[in-house]
Amino acid sequence: MEIFKKLTVLKDKYPRLVVALGMFDGVHIGHQSIIRRAVELARECDGKCLVFTFSNHPREIFAPDACPPAIHSPRLRQQLMAELSVDLYMAIPFTPAFAKHTPEEFMAMLQSHFAPRYVVTGPNYTFGRGGKGSDRLLMRCGQDYGFQAEICPAVLRDGHAVSSTRIRKLILAGNLAKAEEFLGRPFTVLGRVRHGDQRGRTIGYPTANLDIPEGRVMLPNGVYAAETIYDGQHYTGLANIGDNPTFEGCYRRLEVHILGFQGDIYDQLLEVRFRAQLRDEIKFPGVGALVAQMHKDEAQTRQLAARW
Numbered sequence: 001m002e003i004f005k006k007l008t009v010l011k012d013k014y015p016r017l018v019v020a021l022g023m024f025d026g027v028h029i030g031h032q033s034i035i036r037r038a039v040e041l042a043r044e045c046d047g048k049c050l051v052f053t054f055s056n057h058p059r060e061i062f063a064p065d066a067c068p069p070a071i072h073s074p075r076l077r078q079q080l081m082a083e084l085s086v087d088l089y090m091a092i093p094f095t096p097a098f099a100k101h102t103p104e105e106f107m108a109m110l111q112s113h114f115a116p117r118y119v120v121t122g123p124n125y126t127f128g129r130g131g132k133g134s135d136r137l138l139m140r141c142g143q144d145y146g147f148q149a150e151i152c153p154a155v156l157r158d159g160h161a162v163s164s165t166r167i168r169k170l171i172l173a174g175n176l177a178k179a180e181e182f183l184g185r186p187f188t189v190l191g192r193v194r195h196g197d198q199r200g201r202t203i204g205y206p207t208a209n210l211d212i213p214e215g216r217v218m219l220p221n222g223v224y225a226a227e228t229i230y231d232g233q234h235y236t237g238l239a240n241i242g243d244n245p246t247f248e249g250c251y252r253r254l255e256v257h258i259l260g261f262q263g264d265i266y267d268q269l270l271e272v273r274f275r276a277q278l279r280d281e282i283k284f285p286g287v288g289a290l291v292a293q294m295h296k297d298e299a300q301t302r303q304l305a306a307r308w
Contacts, residue, residue, distance in 0.1 A: 001082040004090040011115035016047025021121040026071035027080040029184040030155040030162045035084045037152055038120040045117055048087040054094040069217040076190040103133030111145040120150045174220045186273040193265050203291050207255035208270055221281040225301040228258050229271040235261050236305040242281040
């Protein structure tokens, strides 16, 4: 998959483009239906599928205080796009200048840069200054800009459309099963392993530490059974989200003990897929009580992993 981080003319190199439009935060099952349809159309016309999106949420410009936290990191979103067989992925910054484009100017930009055969999106997609462009405008005026618009129907669960907003609420509430249903896979964090206090290795549970960036949605504090992926290999993991209340001076982070793994993975990418919550975060009276509970957590995690 080719990745572009700035607006680039692609129509000459790729003359039969199918463009999927959306923010695609979470790349949930509704987003997947849009992208799969765009890929299908691209294959039918012997062309390429381009996902066009923004690297930041438009609300960062319009209403920063109301900007929703992201479900995934940019790197994980790219990875998920590649897994869906997207050929070209363009995520450009949404800027005040771009926000001034009228819907007609936005469609003209699609024509001048991509000359798409098809444009595919969902029923709630808006574009152009003030969000005045809609799916109906794409359907009505697309031919004037050389493309045919296709609007994929919303994917429903419990009688309502699956949305990033619903998924954020599920994650914040710790509802892993429902979040996994809506995402089409377990809630996942992909990040680089950072140096920590190295306290875990002194009690027999060394951990890989990942930061929880501001502006990223995260599960409640607690201990979770997880599947971890490093360098293409899958391992069972015991994940803790919190600030280690048993010890002083710790900040909120994600710590993962990878069962049976030995090695230095500082600054390396680690993928953590949350499968089940084991318990809430607890402040223990001492290290001995903490270690005893971690033995129980590990045993429970192994039992769960045998059924994954």
